[in-house]
Amino acid sequence: MSKLHITTTVNDDPAEFLTDPSTTLLDALRDNLGLTGAKEGCGSGDCGACSVMVDGRLVCACLVLAAEAEGRRIETIEGMAQGGTLHPLQQKFLEHAALQCGFCTPGLLVAAKALLAENPDPTETEVRYWLAGNLCRCTGYDKVVRAVIDAAAEMRQVRRAS
Amino acid sequence: MPELEFVAPKTAEEAVRALAAGAGKARPLAGGTDLLVQMKSGRAKPSAIVDLKRIPGMIGIREAGGAFVIGAATPGVLLGEHAALVAAWPGVVEGANLIGSTQIQGRATLAGNLCNASPAADSVPAMIAAGATCVIVGAKGRREIPVEQVATGPGQTSLAADEFVLEIKLPARPPRSADAYLRSIPRTEMDIAVVGAGVNLTLDAGGKITAARVALGAVGPTASLVPEAGAAIVGTTLDEGALDALDAAARAAARPIADKRGTVDYRIKIAGVLARRAARIAYERAGARS
Numbered sequence: 001m002s003k004l005h006i007t008t009t010v011n012d013d014p015a016e017f018l019t020d021p022s023t024t025l026l027d028a029l030r031d032n033l034g035l036t037g038a039k040e041g042c043g044s045g046d047c048g049a050c051s052v053m054v055d056g057r058l059v060c061a062c063l064v065l066a067a068e069a070e071g072r073r074i075e076t077i078e079g080m081a082q083g084g085t086l087h088p089l090q091q092k093f094l095e096h097a098a099l100q101c102g103f104c105t106p107g108l109l110v111a112a113k114a115l116l117a118e119n120p121d122p123t124e125t126e127v128r129y130w131l132a133g134n135l136c137r138c139t140g141y142d143k144v145v146r147a148v149i150d151a152a153a154e155m156r157q158v159r160r161a162s
Numbered sequence: 163m164p165e166l167e168f169v170a171p172k173t174a175e176e177a178v179r180a181l182a183a184g185a186g187k188a189r190p191l192a193g194g195t196d197l198l199v200q201m202k203s204g205r206a207k208p209s210a211i212v213d214l215k216r217i218p219g220m221i222g223i224r225e226a227g228g229a230f231v232i233g234a235a236t237p238g239v240l241l242g243e244h245a246a247l248v249a250a251w252p253g254v255v256e257g258a259n260l261i262g263s264t265q266i267q268g269r270a271t272l273a274g275n276l277c278n279a280s281p282a283a284d285s286v287p288a289m290i291a292a293g294a295t296c297v298i299v300g301a302k303g304r305r306e307i308p309v310e311q312v313a314t315g316p317g318q319t320s321l322a323a324d325e326f327v328l329e330i331k332l333p334a335r336p337p338r339s340a341d342a343y344l345r346s347i348p349r350t351e352m353d354i355a356v357v358g359a360g361v362n363l364t365l366d367a368g369g370k371i372t373a374a375r376v377a378l379g380a381v382g383p384t385a386s387l388v389p390e391a392g393a394a395i396v397g398t399t400l401d402e403g404a405l406d407a408l409d410a411a412a413r414a415a416a417r418p419i420a421d422k423r424g425t426v427d428y429r430i431k432i433a434g435v436l437a438r439r440a441a442r443i444a445y446e447r448a449g450a451r452s
Contacts, residue, residue, distance in 0.1 A: 004168060021168035021211060022201065044199045046352075048265055057239060057268040063198045064269070065191070067168045068213060111264065132351040133263020 008069040010035065011079030019066040026050045028066035029076060037077035037106040041135065048134035051107035052076050058114040060133075077106035080113065088158075089113055089151045096147035100138035108134045112148045120156055124149065167210040174299050174328060177212050182301050182324035184210045190326040191215075192235040193269035195262065196278040214326065223247055228334030234273035234296075234327045242267070251332055252447060253341030253360055253440070257288030260345060263352060273327040279313035282355040282380040286313070288343035290377035290387050291360035294332050300325030310377070313384040336373075338365040340447030342440040345379070346432050348423070355380045356424040359412065359436035361444045369399050369449060376408070376441070381416035381433050388415040391437055400445045408441055409434035 003018040010033060017032035029035045029052070041049035043062050050061040053075035054068075080087045089112050092098070099105045108131065115122060115130045122130070127148050128141070136144060167188075171177040181188045187209035191197055200206035214220050220235040223244050230247055238258045241247060248255050254272075261270050261284050275285045276296065290310045297306050301324040309330070312319050321327075341362035347353035358379030366372050376391035391411035398404035418429035 002165070021166045024198070043202055045195055045262070045266055048263060051265055054268070057237070058265050059268040060265045063193075063195050063266075065168065065194065065198070065211065065213075067170070067211075068191075068194075068215070070170070114264070129351060130264050133265045 004067050006066060006070050008072055008074055010074045011076060015074075017066070021065070021067055023066045024062050025052070025054075025064040025066050025069055025074070026061035028069070029061060029074075032066075035076050035078050038110075039103055039106060041103065041107075046133075046135070047104070047107075048111060048131075049104050049107040051110040051134065053110065053114060058111055075110075077110055080109060087113065088154050089116070089148065092147040092151040092154070093144070096143045096150065098139060098143040098147040099136075104134060104136040104138075108136065108144055112144075112151070115148070116152050116155060120152060120159070122149070122152060166208065168213065169210060170213040170216045172216050172218075174217055177214055177217060177326065178299060178301055178324050180210060180212045181326065184208070184212075184323070186323040188212055188323070190277075192220075192271045192274045193237055194274075195266050195270045196274060212326075219329070230332040232272060232330040232332070234329055235271055238267040238270050238272075239264075241272070247332075250335060251288075251292060251341060253343040253362065253444065254285065254288045254292050254294070254332065257343035257345075257358070257360060258285040260284045260343075272330050276309055276312050276330075277319055277321065277327060279315070279317050279319050279384070280354075281313075281316055281383055281385060282358065283313075283385060284343070284345055284355055284358055284379070286385040287358045287360035287377040287379040288341065288362075289330070289332075289360075290385060291343075291362040291375045292332055292341055293362070293375060294330055296330050297328045298325050299328045304328070306331070310385070310387050315383045336364050338367070338448050338451050339363065340444045340451065342443035342447065344436045344440045344443070346424075346436060354423065357381055357416075357418075357429050357432040357436055358385070359433065359440045361437065361440040363395070363441070363444050363448060365445070365448045371395050371398055371400060371404075371445070374441075376412065376437055378412060378416060378433055378437070381418040381429050386415070388412060388437075391415065395441060400441060405438050405441065409438050412437035 039049040041047035045063040189208040345355035345358040363374040374392040379385040394407035413434040416433040
């Protein structure tokens with residue numbers, strides 16, 4: 001089968017891989033590039049475990065073909081912490097115990113980061129609607145929502161101080 | 163298994179050629195939120211995927227003389243961010259933005275929703291009520307048709323194998339015009355319409371309705387225009403009598419099936435209720451513009 005050669009940017013680094021036309025971006029990230037943070041939950045765009053950013057937009061990587069990534073800018077959970085320093089959202093997820101099994105966590109973090117980039121001071125309702133596409137079967141969402149709101153407050157404070 | 167091909171043409175002409183070469187087995191790709199799911203389930207087995215997003219103009223919204231031209235691969239999130247579009251066509255945008263999650267909004271398109279031809283497609287009743295048209299390009303050239311002529315049945319469209327939707331057009335509006343879309347689902351988010359209703363209307367300076375279009379979704383094999391429902395409120399100020407007539411016309415036009423999401427009787431009743439409520443919202447919005 002003839003493979004497509006894809007050149008793209010992942011977490012600000014150039015990346016290239018060979019892919020079949022039917023391979024999803026999720027599978028290419030996990031199997032070709034070794035970035036296994038994005039998870040396959042449902043594979044049909046319902047659960048959000050594979051949330052990534054493509055050209056600055058939140059999408060499900062399972063509903064994007066790897067071939068579509070040519071020349072695009074991809075951001076994944078692996079790009080969220082800066083070296084050994086966790087992103088405030090990651091830190092607040094730990095502090096609020098906003099995860100149990102952790103399978104949905106990378107997707108929730110990527111989605112929450114996209115929310116705070118657009119809306120630094122979301123209400124609880126706004127957080128819940130924005131994250132409606134990220135299913136979690138452990139936490140009941142309450143701790144997740146609290147962690148996001150707390151992280152947002154901290155990020156606003158840091159921004160004011162700087 | 164035959165090899166799947168992926169092409170990302172840079173022009174509409176190239177895309178048409180790629181679709182024609184597929185002889186009915188090539189599928190255009192915009193947001194992919196339906197196509198990829200269908201491929202995974204085995205329902206769609208295309209020989210080629212023609213990614214339309216590299217064609218100039220396919221992603222984006224252009225405004226000219228009060229009319230809007232929406233590239234067929236424009237995702238829902240861009241509709242919601244376009245202040246002028248939201249102001250002119252709040253109902254079309256709310257229909258489109260109801261579809262799926264934030265993640266789905268990053269990809270899903272009006273044209274894809276239209277061509278997937280689900281009877282319950284949320285953006286379609288709103289587009290029909292709006293009098294939207296779509297420009298279709300194919301081997302025989304371009305044609306422009308009302309959006310209600312695209313779906314011919316569940317999953318079926320009037321497009322030939324070598325055709326795809328290039329853009330959606332929303333007309334310029336007279337003053338004191340507004341639209342609204344409502345759907346019924348058993349929860350607050352992330353579900354498929356049990357019934358959907360779109361209403362688009364124009365008022366005169368005295369608050370009397372001078373033109374109205376009403377469309378229903380999920381109560382027939384395709385979303386459809388209900389001319390009797392629009393006629394029921396023209397010439398009125400949307401008083402109780404007009405709302406009753408609108409409700410009755412919507413119920414009379416509903417031809418739903420019963421399935422796990424709703425019975426026939428329930429859907430008929432709700433078609434009237436939603437038409438009534440959507441009309442009230444559109445009326446208030448239009449009145450606020452006088």
